[in-house]
Amino acid sequence: MATGTVRIGISGWRYAPWRGVFYPPKLPQRQELAFASRMLPSIEINGSFYSLQRPSSYEAWHDDTPDDFVFSVKGPKYITHLRRLKEVRTPLANFFASGVLALRDKLGPVLWQFPPQLAFDAERFDRFFAMLPHDTDAARALAREHDARLDDRTWLKAGPTRPVRHAVEIRHPSFVDPAFIALLRRHRIAPVVADTAQRWPLIEDLSADFVYLRLHGDKELYASGYGDAALDRWAQRIEAWRHGGQVADARLASPHAAPRRAKRDVFCYFDNDVKVHAPYDAAHLAARLGVTTGLSSPAPATAAAS
Numbered sequence: 001m002a003t004g005t006v007r008i009g010i011s012g013w014r015y016a017p018w019r020g021v022f023y024p025p026k027l028p029q030r031q032e033l034a035f036a037s038r039m040l041p042s043i044e045i046n047g048s049f050y051s052l053q054r055p056s057s058y059e060a061w062h063d064d065t066p067d068d069f070v071f072s073v074k075g076p077k078y079i080t081h082l083r084r085l086k087e088v089r090t091p092l093a094n095f096f097a098s099g100v101l102a103l104r105d106k107l108g109p110v111l112w113q114f115p116p117q118l119a120f121d122a123e124r125f126d127r128f129f130a131m132l133p134h135d136t137d138a139a140r141a142l143a144r145e146h147d148a149r150l151d152d153r154t155w156l157k158a159g160p161t162r163p164v165r166h167a168v169e170i171r172h173p174s175f176v177d178p179a180f181i182a183l184l185r186r187h188r189i190a191p192v193v194a195d196t197a198q199r200w201p202l203i204e205d206l207s208a209d210f211v212y213l214r215l216h217g218d219k220e221l222y223a224s225g226y227g228d229a230a231l232d233r234w235a236q237r238i239e240a241w242r243h244g245g246q247v248a249d250a251r252l253a254s255p256h257a258a259p260r261r262a263k264r265d266v267f268c269y270f271d272n273d274v275k276v277h278a279p280y281d282a283a284h285l286a287a288r289l290g291v292t293t294g295l296s297s298p299a300p301a302t303a304a305a306s
Contacts, residue, residue: 004210004242004263007070007108008286008293009042010278011214011271021276037065039294040282042072042108044269048100049074049113055099055155062103070108072167072212072267073100081115085128090147092131097143101136102155109165109212109267111192116171116200120180129166129187136162167192167212167267171200181205181254191253197221204237204250206258211241213268215281225277226270226285235288238266242289 013036014029022039023032036043045061047053061071076095079088100107110132133139140156168184169192184191184207193204193213197220215234217224226234240247244261268285270278283295 002244002263004244004265006238006242006266006268006286006289006291007042008268008282008289008291009040009044009270010036010273010282011044011269012046012273013043015273015276017274018276018279022279033061034064036279037069039279040286041068041291041293042070042267042269044072044074044111044271046074048095048098049077052076052094052098052150054153055102058099058102058155062106065106069106070267071103071106072108072269073103073110075110075112077113080112080118084118085124088128089131089142090145093142093145094147094150096133096139097146097150097154097156099153099155101139101143101157101159104159105162107136107162107164109167109190109210111167111169111212111214113169113192114171119172120170120174120177122179122183125180126183126187129183129189132166132187132189133164134166134188135164136160139164165190165208165210167208167210169194169214170203171196173201176201176203176253178254178256181207181256184208185258197224201253202251203253204247205252205254206241206246206264208264209261210265210267211238213238213266215268215270215272217272217277222272223274223277224272225275226272226281231281231285231288234268234285238268238285238289242266 013033079091133142143156167190188208190208190212191203195215195218197217218230237247241264244263270282272278283293286293
Protein backbone atom coordinates (compact mmCIF):
# COMPACT_ATOMS: atom_id res chain seq x y z
CA MET A 1 0.00 0.00 0.00
CA ALA A 2 1.28 3.47 -0.85
CA THR A 3 2.24 5.68 2.07
CA GLY A 4 3.12 9.34 2.25
CA THR A 5 6.54 10.57 3.32
CA VAL A 6 6.78 11.45 7.01
CA ARG A 7 9.22 14.07 8.24
CA ILE A 8 9.63 14.64 11.97
CA GLY A 9 11.67 17.62 13.10
CA ILE A 10 12.05 20.70 15.25
CA SER A 11 10.99 24.32 15.08
CA GLY A 12 14.20 26.35 14.87
CA TRP A 13 17.64 25.27 15.95
CA ARG A 14 19.35 28.14 17.79
CA TYR A 15 18.52 27.79 21.50
CA ALA A 16 21.01 28.55 24.27
CA PRO A 17 19.67 25.84 26.65
CA TRP A 18 20.36 23.19 24.01
CA ARG A 19 24.11 23.87 24.05
CA GLY A 20 25.94 21.16 25.92
CA VAL A 21 22.74 19.04 26.08
CA PHE A 22 21.54 18.38 22.53
CA TYR A 23 24.54 20.09 20.96
CA PRO A 24 27.97 18.79 21.94
CA PRO A 25 29.93 20.98 24.36
CA LYS A 26 31.95 23.70 22.62
CA LEU A 27 30.27 23.11 19.25
CA PRO A 28 30.56 26.46 17.40
CA GLN A 29 27.17 28.12 16.90
CA ARG A 30 27.75 28.28 13.15
CA GLN A 31 27.83 24.46 13.10
CA GLU A 32 24.56 23.92 14.97
CA LEU A 33 22.41 23.59 11.85
CA ALA A 34 24.83 21.11 10.30
CA PHE A 35 24.65 19.03 13.49
CA ALA A 36 20.87 19.25 13.96
CA SER A 37 20.14 18.43 10.31
CA ARG A 38 22.06 15.19 10.66
CA MET A 39 20.07 14.24 13.74
CA LEU A 40 16.59 14.97 12.29
CA PRO A 41 15.26 15.09 8.71
CA SER A 42 13.48 18.47 8.77
CA ILE A 43 13.54 21.84 10.54
CA GLU A 44 11.29 24.90 10.48
CA ILE A 45 13.08 28.15 9.69
CA ASN A 46 11.77 30.66 12.24
CA GLY A 47 13.96 33.69 11.51
CA SER A 48 11.92 34.43 8.38
CA PHE A 49 8.93 35.14 10.64
CA TYR A 50 10.67 38.06 12.32
CA SER A 51 12.40 39.66 9.35
CA LEU A 52 13.29 39.05 5.72
CA GLN A 53 16.37 36.88 5.50
CA ARG A 54 19.08 37.27 2.88
CA PRO A 55 19.73 35.00 -0.11
CA SER A 56 23.18 34.24 1.31
CA SER A 57 21.55 32.81 4.46
CA TYR A 58 19.21 30.52 2.52
CA GLU A 59 22.09 29.37 0.31
CA ALA A 60 24.21 28.62 3.39
CA TRP A 61 21.35 26.70 5.01
CA HIS A 62 20.93 24.69 1.82
CA ASP A 63 24.62 23.89 1.67
CA ASP A 64 24.97 23.03 5.38
CA THR A 65 22.34 20.27 5.30
CA PRO A 66 22.21 16.75 3.84
CA ASP A 67 20.95 16.14 0.30
CA ASP A 68 17.61 14.66 1.43
CA PHE A 69 16.91 17.32 4.07
CA VAL A 70 13.79 19.52 3.92
CA PHE A 71 13.05 22.91 5.47
CA SER A 72 9.69 24.41 6.23
CA VAL A 73 9.75 28.20 6.14
CA LYS A 74 7.68 30.46 8.37
CA GLY A 75 6.05 33.36 6.53
CA PRO A 76 6.68 36.91 7.80
CA LYS A 77 4.69 38.27 10.72
CA TYR A 78 4.66 41.57 8.85
CA ILE A 79 2.08 39.94 6.56
CA THR A 80 0.15 37.92 9.17
CA HIS A 81 0.36 40.02 12.33
CA LEU A 82 1.11 43.61 11.34
CA ARG A 83 -0.66 43.95 7.99
CA ARG A 84 -3.19 41.24 8.90
CA LEU A 85 -3.41 40.29 5.22
CA LYS A 86 -4.34 43.81 4.10
CA GLU A 87 -2.50 45.06 0.97
CA VAL A 88 0.15 42.35 1.19
CA ARG A 89 0.94 41.53 -2.43
CA THR A 90 4.22 43.48 -2.40
CA PRO A 91 5.30 42.12 1.02
CA LEU A 92 4.48 38.64 -0.27
CA ALA A 93 6.61 39.30 -3.36
CA ASN A 94 9.43 40.55 -1.14
CA PHE A 95 9.29 37.36 0.91
CA PHE A 96 9.61 35.07 -2.10
CA ALA A 97 12.30 37.30 -3.62
CA SER A 98 14.39 37.31 -0.43
CA GLY A 99 16.01 33.92 -1.02
CA VAL A 100 13.36 31.34 -0.11
CA LEU A 101 13.72 29.76 -3.56
CA ALA A 102 17.47 29.34 -2.96
CA LEU A 103 16.54 26.33 -0.84
CA ARG A 104 15.70 24.66 -4.18
CA ASP A 105 14.85 20.98 -3.67
CA LYS A 106 15.01 21.42 0.12
CA LEU A 107 12.05 23.81 0.21
CA GLY A 108 9.11 22.24 2.01
CA PRO A 109 5.84 23.87 3.10
CA VAL A 110 5.49 27.55 3.93
CA LEU A 111 3.88 28.07 7.34
CA TRP A 112 1.56 31.03 7.88
CA GLN A 113 0.82 31.57 11.57
CA PHE A 114 -1.88 34.03 12.62
CA PRO A 115 -2.27 35.87 15.94
CA PRO A 116 -4.89 34.91 18.53
CA GLN A 117 -6.65 38.26 18.00
CA LEU A 118 -7.28 37.70 14.29
CA ALA A 119 -10.75 36.27 13.64
CA PHE A 120 -11.87 34.38 10.55
CA ASP A 121 -12.89 36.66 7.70
CA ALA A 122 -13.71 34.53 4.66
CA GLU A 123 -13.27 37.32 2.12
CA ARG A 124 -9.93 38.45 3.52
CA PHE A 125 -8.50 34.94 3.68
CA ASP A 126 -9.82 34.04 0.24
CA ARG A 127 -7.97 37.02 -1.25
CA PHE A 128 -4.77 36.04 0.51
CA PHE A 129 -5.00 32.37 -0.40
CA ALA A 130 -5.58 33.28 -4.05
CA MET A 131 -2.25 35.15 -4.07
CA LEU A 132 -0.19 32.24 -2.75
CA PRO A 133 1.93 30.51 -5.40
CA HIS A 134 1.63 26.74 -5.64
CA ASP A 135 4.81 26.07 -7.58
CA THR A 136 8.24 27.65 -7.90
CA ASP A 137 7.48 29.18 -11.31
CA ALA A 138 4.51 31.06 -9.86
CA ALA A 139 6.58 32.01 -6.79
CA ARG A 140 9.34 33.39 -9.02
CA ALA A 141 6.83 35.38 -11.08
CA LEU A 142 5.33 36.87 -7.91
CA ALA A 143 8.81 37.58 -6.51
CA ARG A 144 9.60 39.79 -9.51
CA GLU A 145 7.02 42.24 -8.15
CA HIS A 146 9.29 43.01 -5.17
CA ASP A 147 9.88 46.62 -4.21
CA ALA A 148 13.08 48.64 -4.53
CA ARG A 149 14.33 47.69 -1.07
CA LEU A 150 15.24 44.26 -2.40
CA ASP A 151 16.84 45.34 -5.69
CA ASP A 152 20.30 44.18 -4.58
CA ARG A 153 19.30 41.18 -2.44
CA THR A 154 17.07 38.84 -4.43
CA TRP A 155 17.34 35.21 -5.54
CA LEU A 156 15.32 34.61 -8.71
CA LYS A 157 17.31 31.99 -10.58
CA ALA A 158 15.44 29.70 -12.91
CA GLY A 159 15.24 26.02 -12.07
CA PRO A 160 13.04 22.94 -12.22
CA THR A 161 9.38 23.52 -11.42
CA ARG A 162 8.68 22.26 -7.93
CA PRO A 163 5.52 22.43 -5.80
CA VAL A 164 5.14 25.08 -3.11
CA ARG A 165 2.82 23.97 -0.30
CA HIS A 166 1.17 26.18 2.29
CA ALA A 167 -0.08 25.52 5.83
CA VAL A 168 -2.06 27.87 8.07
CA GLU A 169 -1.87 27.95 11.87
CA ILE A 170 -4.87 29.71 13.43
CA ARG A 171 -5.37 30.76 17.05
CA HIS A 172 -8.86 32.28 17.17
CA PRO A 173 -11.93 30.11 17.89
CA SER A 174 -13.87 31.61 14.96
CA PHE A 175 -11.83 29.44 12.58
CA VAL A 176 -13.61 26.34 13.87
CA ASP A 177 -16.04 26.83 11.00
CA PRO A 178 -16.96 24.62 8.02
CA ALA A 179 -16.54 27.68 5.76
CA PHE A 180 -12.86 27.91 6.74
CA ILE A 181 -12.23 24.27 5.88
CA ALA A 182 -14.08 24.66 2.56
CA LEU A 183 -11.84 27.63 1.76
CA LEU A 184 -8.71 25.65 2.58
CA ARG A 185 -9.85 22.77 0.37
CA ARG A 186 -10.58 25.08 -2.53
CA HIS A 187 -7.07 26.52 -2.33
CA ARG A 188 -5.33 23.20 -1.44
CA ILE A 189 -3.93 24.58 1.82
CA ALA A 190 -3.49 22.55 5.01
CA PRO A 191 -4.65 23.66 8.46
CA VAL A 192 -1.92 23.18 11.04
CA VAL A 193 -2.76 20.54 13.63
CA ALA A 194 -1.47 22.53 16.60
CA ASP A 195 -1.19 21.01 20.06
CA THR A 196 -1.02 24.05 22.34
CA ALA A 197 -1.84 22.76 25.84
CA GLN A 198 -5.51 23.56 25.06
CA ARG A 199 -4.82 27.28 24.76
CA TRP A 200 -5.88 27.58 21.11
CA PRO A 201 -8.10 25.50 18.80
CA LEU A 202 -6.89 22.10 17.65
CA ILE A 203 -8.47 21.01 14.37
CA GLU A 204 -7.65 17.91 12.34
CA ASP A 205 -9.64 18.43 9.14
CA LEU A 206 -7.84 17.28 5.99
CA SER A 207 -7.75 19.72 3.09
CA ALA A 208 -4.57 19.14 1.06
CA ASP A 209 -2.21 16.40 -0.07
CA PHE A 210 -0.23 16.75 3.15
CA VAL A 211 -0.74 17.20 6.89
CA TYR A 212 1.23 19.69 8.99
CA LEU A 213 1.59 19.29 12.78
CA ARG A 214 3.14 21.60 15.35
CA LEU A 215 3.47 20.10 18.82
CA HIS A 216 4.05 22.98 21.26
CA GLY A 217 3.51 20.95 24.45
CA ASP A 218 0.45 19.07 25.66
CA LYS A 219 0.50 20.27 29.28
CA GLU A 220 2.63 23.43 29.39
CA LEU A 221 3.04 25.55 26.27
CA TYR A 222 6.57 25.39 24.81
CA ALA A 223 7.87 23.60 27.90
CA SER A 224 6.35 20.19 28.68
CA GLY A 225 7.65 17.04 27.08
CA TYR A 226 5.57 14.28 25.50
CA GLY A 227 5.31 10.98 27.36
CA ASP A 228 5.02 7.53 25.81
CA ALA A 229 1.20 7.55 25.74
CA ALA A 230 1.08 10.93 23.99
CA LEU A 231 3.72 9.92 21.45
CA ASP A 232 1.90 6.63 20.78
CA ARG A 233 -1.29 8.57 20.14
CA TRP A 234 0.37 10.99 17.69
CA ALA A 235 2.10 8.09 15.93
CA GLN A 236 -1.26 6.36 15.42
CA ARG A 237 -2.73 9.54 13.94
CA ILE A 238 0.22 10.08 11.61
CA GLU A 239 -0.04 6.45 10.45
CA ALA A 240 -3.66 7.03 9.45
CA TRP A 241 -2.87 10.29 7.67
CA ARG A 242 0.16 8.95 5.80
CA HIS A 243 -2.09 6.21 4.36
CA GLY A 244 -4.56 8.83 3.13
CA GLY A 245 -7.18 8.20 5.82
CA GLN A 246 -8.58 10.01 8.84
CA VAL A 247 -8.69 8.98 12.49
CA ALA A 248 -12.05 8.03 13.98
CA ASP A 249 -11.87 10.58 16.80
CA ALA A 250 -10.59 13.50 14.70
CA ARG A 251 -11.41 16.93 16.10
CA LEU A 252 -13.14 18.55 13.16
CA ALA A 253 -14.36 22.01 12.21
CA SER A 254 -16.41 20.70 9.29
CA PRO A 255 -18.92 17.82 9.11
CA HIS A 256 -17.85 17.18 5.52
CA ALA A 257 -15.10 14.59 5.20
CA ALA A 258 -12.24 15.08 2.80
CA PRO A 259 -12.01 12.57 -0.04
CA ARG A 260 -9.78 9.66 0.85
CA ARG A 261 -6.41 9.73 -0.88
CA ALA A 262 -3.95 6.94 -1.55
CA LYS A 263 -1.46 8.76 0.69
CA ARG A 264 -0.61 12.08 2.32
CA ASP A 265 2.80 13.41 3.26
CA VAL A 266 3.13 14.43 6.91
CA PHE A 267 5.35 17.15 8.39
CA CYS A 268 5.58 17.26 12.18
CA TYR A 269 7.59 19.77 14.20
CA PHE A 270 8.15 19.91 17.94
CA ASP A 271 8.19 23.43 19.38
CA ASN A 272 8.55 22.52 23.08
CA ASP A 273 12.07 23.89 23.14
CA VAL A 274 12.32 25.56 26.58
CA LYS A 275 13.54 22.47 28.45
CA VAL A 276 15.29 20.79 25.51
CA HIS A 277 12.46 18.31 24.95
CA ALA A 278 11.93 19.03 21.25
CA PRO A 279 14.76 17.08 19.53
CA TYR A 280 14.35 14.03 21.78
CA ASP A 281 10.56 13.96 21.49
CA ALA A 282 11.01 14.22 17.72
CA ALA A 283 13.42 11.27 17.71
CA HIS A 284 11.13 9.12 19.87
CA LEU A 285 8.13 9.83 17.64
CA ALA A 286 10.21 9.20 14.53
CA ALA A 287 11.27 5.79 15.89
CA ARG A 288 7.62 4.80 16.31
CA LEU A 289 7.04 5.59 12.63
CA GLY A 290 10.16 3.99 11.20
CA VAL A 291 11.69 7.38 10.34
CA THR A 292 15.47 7.32 10.56
CA THR A 293 17.22 9.87 12.78
CA GLY A 294 20.70 10.31 14.18
CA LEU A 295 19.37 10.17 17.74
CA SER A 296 19.16 6.54 18.73
CA SER A 297 19.64 7.03 22.49
CA PRO A 298 17.01 8.34 24.92
CA ALA A 299 17.04 11.92 26.13
CA PRO A 300 19.38 12.76 28.97
CA ALA A 301 17.74 13.20 32.37
CA THR A 302 17.91 17.00 32.17
CA ALA A 303 15.82 16.94 29.01
CA ALA A 304 13.46 14.17 30.01
CA ALA A 305 12.13 15.88 33.13
CA SER A 306 8.98 17.95 32.60
